[in-house]
Amino acid sequence: MPYETIECDLKNKSKELLERNPYGKVPVLEDDGAVIYESAIIDEYLEDKYPALPLMSQDLAERARARIWVDYCNSRLQRAGGFVAHDYKVEQSKAEIVEYLRELDAHMRGRDYIAGAYSLADITFIPFFTRLDRYQATIGDDLPNVTAWMKRLLDRPAVKETL
Numbered sequence: 001m002p003y004e005t006i007e008c009d010l011k012n013k014s015k016e017l018l019e020r021n022p023y024g025k026v027p028v029l030e031d032d033g034a035v036i037y038e039s040a041i042i043d044e045y046l047e048d049k050y051p052a053l054p055l056m057s058q059d060l061a062e063r064a065r066a067r068i069w070v071d072y073c074n075s076r077l078q079r080a081g082g083f084v085a086h087d088y089k090v091e092q093s094k095a096e097i098v099e100y101l102r103e104l105d106a107h108m109r110g111r112d113y114i115a116g117a118y119s120l121a122d123i124t125f126i127p128f129f130t131r132l133d134r135y136q137a138t139i140g141d142d143l144p145n146v147t148a149w150m151k152r153l154l155d156r157p158a159v160k161e162t163l
């Protein structure tokens with residue numbers, strides 16, 4: 001690290017992007033000749049590459065719990081958010097987002113982070129929290145535990161630097 005950032009025009013995808021990611025999506029990480037896509041897999045790659053700064057527990061069950069929440073974020077919350085952002089099944093997807101946020105609020109009661117210590121699972125939710133407008137989502141007084149968690153994440157110095 002640090003890595004050079006290259007912006008991509010997703011409405012006019014470049015040959016460079018399509019050659020690196022057959023899904024034609026960002027992010028893509030290119031590192032020492034390795035090309036890696038899918039954000040959860042990029043996260044795991046960086047976790048493996050930089051063990052001095054661990055963002056996954058050594059405890060196997062806690063690692064599995066963290067991965068379950070990564071999957072929850074990507075296959076539910078972000079999926080529904082993506083539908084809203086792309087004007088597809090908007091009302092149904094907004095209702096799903098409300099339901100997921102309620103579930104998360106119940107889970108976050110009494111917790112600082114989603115799966116034990118701060119981990120890749122918490123990090124996975126940050127892009128959703130920073131794009132609430134895009135997903136037509138609101139996180140208000142009815143979701144006190146998610147509100148507190150979101151603030152806790154967005155207040156972290158390393159996260160602030162990226163906003």
Ligand SMILES: N[C@@H](CCC(=O)N[C@@H](CS)C(=O)NCC(=O)O)C(=O)O
Nearest residue numbers: 010024025026027037038039040074
């Ligand atoms: N599952 C993928 C989703 C990536 C994704 O949907 N990226 C959006 C931008 S936030 C994108 O590239 N959209 C362009 C498209 O779908 O054509 C990941 O986590 O990396």
